[in-house]
Amino acid sequence: MLSGNERDRTTEISTQYIPGWLMNDPVPAAGGDRYARIRIVTALDFERIRHSTICVAGAGALGNEVLKNMALYGPRKLVVVDNDSVDLSNLGRCFLFTEEDALSGRGKADAACESLRRINSDVEFEGRECDVLELDRAFFSVFDAVIGCLDNINARLHVNSNCYYAGVPYIDGGLDGLTGRVQVVVPPEGACYQCTLNASHMKVLDRYFSCSGRETNIPRRRVPAEPSVSALIGSIQSLEAAKLLSGKAQGDSMQFYDGAMNWLENISVAIEPGCDNHGEMIK
């Protein structure tokens, strides 16, 4: 046990080495509500994020990551769209799903919402078990932002154009093995997802559709999804959504990541003169 004098000396020595800037740090002491630490990130407008309504289209590997991050921000409402059911092969990448979900073939949107309610009960979660292609401009128009975690070009084109015409920002993400990309689309003046496409994308689309315009039965390639890259790309999408909701969107750009070559780059995107989405707005 220390004597009174020794205790005083110890206190003196221990405070002597605390830098002044730390003594005056405005960060509040531990405690407060669950958003206490996020709120002091002054680069974001947390109150605007808290009052937002967000749609996440696709609840696969990327969707799981985005949903987790967005749930932690605590928006007013988060709508999850996915028409697929949970499969055992999802469990290696999708932490919102359980073995029970896979064994019972539970819908991904429903299973994700249940896990998300445990993460943050402040948020209203709604699962929509339907094909995103069935959703129209009226559906997308109610959101402050739509985050795309989709698995094919056709679904992306559908969400992109509906959001663009509805005037709703769209944050698209894509993965393939160790590569990934994020594009922020801010209507009415920014370049959109369709602006980035070329004939190589059309060839991929052609493989999915027959001459009659209907989806073919040709099996599609399984795009590899690596959990760490999913987490990285999903985090970039979530941060872009938070920036966008805070009025700090950086449209006309695409962030591209290559985990094999160790690079992450911001690439500028311009409106493609032939893109359908930048003519006269459809009334």
Added chain:
Amino acid sequence: MKTSRLEVRNTQNGNSTLMEVDGKTKLQEILDSAVEFWSLSNDAYLLKCGRKLLSASRTVEEAGLSDGDVIELLPDPEGGGRRYP
């Protein structure tokens, strides 16, 4: 017509090749030739120059490319990690 030698780089493996093109060559032709040259899979690709995405519908001249410029071929990641049927 004046021709230019462009360096086309494959970002997936760091390899590059020189292509001799004229000003009227569409960038889509360059993209298709590069995919064929490296025997790449029939997937979606993008072209960029520096930190700018190139529109494949433009010509070399319209894109403002000239002798010695480096353009890069990127695979466009299509998936979201969902299970495919």
